[in-house]
Amino acid sequence: MPQSFDAATALTAAEGGFTADLDAGWDVGGGVLNGGYLLAVVARAAVEVSPHAHPVALSASYLRSPAPGPATVSVTAGPAGRTLQHGSAVLGDAGGPAVPVQWTTATLHDVAAEHAVPPPAATPVEDCFSIAENAHLAPSGMTVPGISRQVETRLDPLTAGWVLGQPSTEPVVRAWVRFADDREPDPLGLIAFTDVLPPTSWATGRTGWAPTVQLQTLVRALPAPGWCLVEARGNEVSDGWVDEDYRVWDSAGRLVAQSRQLARTPR
Amino acid sequence: MPQSFDAATALTAAEGGFTADLDAGWDVGGGVLNGGYLLAVVARAAVEVSPHAHPVALSASYLRSPAPGPATVSVTAGPAGRTLQHGSAVLGDAGGPAVPVQWTTATLHDVAAEHAVPPPAATPVEDCFSIAENAHLAPSGMTVPGISRQVETRLDPLTAGWVLGQPSTEPVVRAWVRFADDREPDPLGLIAFTDVLPPTSWATGRTGWAPTVQLQTLVRALPAPGWCLVEARGNEVSDGWVDEDYRVWDSAGRLVAQSRQLARTPR
Numbered sequence: 001m002p003q004s005f006d007a008a009t010a011l012t013a014a015e016g017g018f019t020a021d022l023d024a025g026w027d028v029g030g031g032v033l034n035g036g037y038l039l040a041v042v043a044r045a046a047v048e049v050s051p052h053a054h055p056v057a058l059s060a061s062y063l064r065s066p067a068p069g070p071a072t073v074s075v076t077a078g079p080a081g082r083t084l085q086h087g088s089a090v091l092g093d094a095g096g097p098a099v100p101v102q103w104t105t106a107t108l109h110d111v112a113a114e115h116a117v118p119p120p121a122a123t124p125v126e127d128c129f130s131i132a133e134n135a136h137l138a139p140s141g142m143t144v145p146g147i148s149r150q151v152e153t154r155l156d157p158l159t160a161g162w163v164l165g166q167p168s169t170e171p172v173v174r175a176w177v178r179f180a181d182d183r184e185p186d187p188l189g190l191i192a193f194t195d196v197l198p199p200t201s202w203a204t205g206r207t208g209w210a211p212t213v214q215l216q217t218l219v220r221a222l223p224a225p226g227w228c229l230v231e232a233r234g235n236e237v238s239d240g241w242v243d244e245d246y247r248v249w250d251s252a253g254r255l256v257a258q259s260r261q262l263a264r265t266p267r
Numbered sequence: 268m269p270q271s272f273d274a275a276t277a278l279t280a281a282e283g284g285f286t287a288d289l290d291a292g293w294d295v296g297g298g299v300l301n302g303g304y305l306l307a308v309v310a311r312a313a314v315e316v317s318p319h320a321h322p323v324a325l326s327a328s329y330l331r332s333p334a335p336g337p338a339t340v341s342v343t344a345g346p347a348g349r350t351l352q353h354g355s356a357v358l359g360d361a362g363g364p365a366v367p368v369q370w371t372t373a374t375l376h377d378v379a380a381e382h383a384v385p386p387p388a389a390t391p392v393e394d395c396f397s398i399a400e401n402a403h404l405a406p407s408g409m410t411v412p413g414i415s416r417q418v419e420t421r422l423d424p425l426t427a428g429w430v431l432g433q434p435s436t437e438p439v440v441r442a443w444v445r446f447a448d449d450r451e452p453d454p455l456g457l458i459a460f461t462d463v464l465p466p467t468s469w470a471t472g473r474t475g476w477a478p479t480v481q482l483q484t485l486v487r488a489l490p491a492p493g494w495c496l497v498e499a500r501g502n503e504v505s506d507g508w509v510d511e512d513y514r515v516w517d518s519a520g521r522l523v524a525q526s527r528q529l530a531r532t533p534r
Contacts, residue, residue, distance in 0.1 A: 057328075100369060102326060115504040116504075220505065220508065236487050237382040239376050
């Protein structure tokens with residue numbers, strides 16, 4: 001039984017910030033920890049030092065992949081205003097800095113959106129494709145990564161042709177997600193969801209490594225309980241680079257988080 | 268005659284980085300300097316200290332608005348790899364830090380995209396609406412900001428109803444842009460273009476202040492000479508917050524830059 005998301009992102013106060021114990025169970029393969037998980041650890045630290053309750057904007061550079069195990073989160077909080085606070089943090093391990101982050105915290109209220117983007121038409125969750133339950137279908141040489149056991153990920157068959165060797169021309173991946181232990185989504189959980197899917201290049205049949213270079217995540221609203229719908233879309237693939245746009249809707253169809261990352265594309 | 272973009276972003280080497288002279292002519296009204304202009308100053312510093320030629324990803328937090336005039340750009344470069352370099356910088360003035368930035372540099376090559384997003388259908392530039400040439404139409408109490416004299420901005424009438432008191436329900440603003448002195452676009456210039464339009468809330472008739480909180484800009488390709496088409500779209504407006512997605516296409520219809528910002532919405 002994997003430990004919970006809250007245990008995996010738990011912090012202990014220390015000189016200049018916090019220590020954390022990065023959970024090897026949040027890997028994306030090859031012992032590399034998921035970028036959204038790492039960002040959630042930092043977001044928890046930001047909220048801890050802020051008078052505001054929620055991380056609303058986080059920008060992270062992925063210098064290198066920190067090892068599972070002991071880590072530090074050094075945090076510098078800027079002056080806090082009535083509406084928001086800016087600050088910075090660096091997630092590091094024994095090898096030094098790994099993920100510097102600029103963060104903004106604020107307090108989100110439970111109010112309706114004045115203008116919103118409805119979710120795309122998606123296959124109902126019961127007709128989607130569980131990554132964890134279909135390990136035997138994984139392309140040759142691939143195993144189900146830890147993250148797909150922490151987050152139950154039900155791929156929409158409309159964007160999952162690549163799993164069966166029928167890739168698409170569109171770099172789009174869509175899935176219903178929730179924590180495998182039924183923990184409900186909240187702003188910290190949403191952060192993990194904004195980098196939770198396989199790389200969009202996989203949808204086009206390139207199932208290689210696609211490391212994140214820079215990731216910006218925005219948390220836009222307090223999510224309703226239940227499944228979240230996540231869609232990742234690559235807009236331009238060129239010269240070894242791709243942008244991936246993530247949008248996350250809650251079970252009520254509300255856009256609750258967004259992210260964009262610049263990543264390298266597999267060959 | 269305003270000075271050129273290159274003069275307005277010029278740097279002088281100094282202890283720990285550079286000094287700059289922020290150009291009051293790049294204001295967005297009320298003496299507040301444009302966030303894209305400020306980011307371009309920082310991007311120039313990043314490229315100066317990097318072995319790579321182009322800024323490809325920049326994430327900025329806008330702590331406060333720096334004053335026009337003398338400024339500093341302190342720069343910390345991380346280890347440089349063959350493909351990219353990460354680093355950080357802080358733009359500040361006599362009042363202290365104003366805009367901390369995480370940057371990534373790399374070298375973009377003149378190659379075709381493997382997957383791309385075509386530009387939206389836009390009104391031809393000759394039928395668009397020059398902000399600078401129509402100062403007399405500005406809503407009451409508003410003047411043409413400096414930035415619209417530095418960057419010739421031709422609003423697409425399809426998204427400019429608000430200028431004539433006929434706002435839209437969609438927070439979308441689209442325009443053709445180029446430097447007023449005919450300087451051709453390049454990666455540094457594109458950075459200025461990723462925050463160059465009036466706030467998307469203006470399209471819906473709320474022509475108040477909409478300060479940027481956090482901005483991520485990606486430069487995706489080397490732009491062809493000529494006009495760029497810029498579209499900014501607010502996706503979710505809620506609880507005093509809006510995200511603005513910018514996409515910039517060059518004269519050949521290639522997506523060359525993207526940005527997303529979290530901003531406050533006017534009342």
